[in-house]
Amino acid sequence: MTLTADDIIAIHQLVALHGHLVDGRELHRLDELFTPDVVYDVTAMGQGVVRGIDEFRALSESFADDARNPIGHHVTNIVVTEGADGGATVRSKGIGVLRDGRTGSVVYDDRVSRTPHGWRITARQVSRAGR
Structure with a gap:
């Protein structure tokens, strides 16, 4: 299936939403970003591979006030x-x-999939920029 302009705009919106939800500590809305089984690789940032929304939420909450x-x-x-x-x-x-x-x-490399609820990130790898 060919991506339409609407798909590309929806994917741009999806990627942009991450910062709003994390910075606003709206972690209860992570299902708007990720599939339940998302694989979030932050090994390059010293935090390993996070599997699933619940694990991502727990990491985000524990790291929220870290400098x-x-x-x-x-x-x-x-x-x-x-x-x-x-x-x-x-x-x-x-x-x-x-x-x-x-x-x-950083550089984000994402895989996204169309779900019944719209586009969602199924996997993200975070790398340090310029490395």
Whole structure:
């Protein structure tokens, strides 16, 4: 199935929603972002592989007040590529703003799938930018 312009816009919206929910601590809404069995790989950030929404929620809650956790997660440079399975891959760049004003950058590599509730992230790998 070919991705339509509406699909690409919906995927852009999906990727952008992550920062709003995490920064706003609206973790009860994570099902709007992820499939229940999402695989979220933050090994490059020293946190291993997180499996499932509940594990992601627990990690996010435990890390929320840590000085290393950005208070602002911003996504840019979103590129959507159609997958052979009817899904898509998405590559984007993240900019994190820390409490002390310092910034950092990451690369998000996502797999997304169409579900009965709209597009959802099934897997995300976070890498340090420039590495």
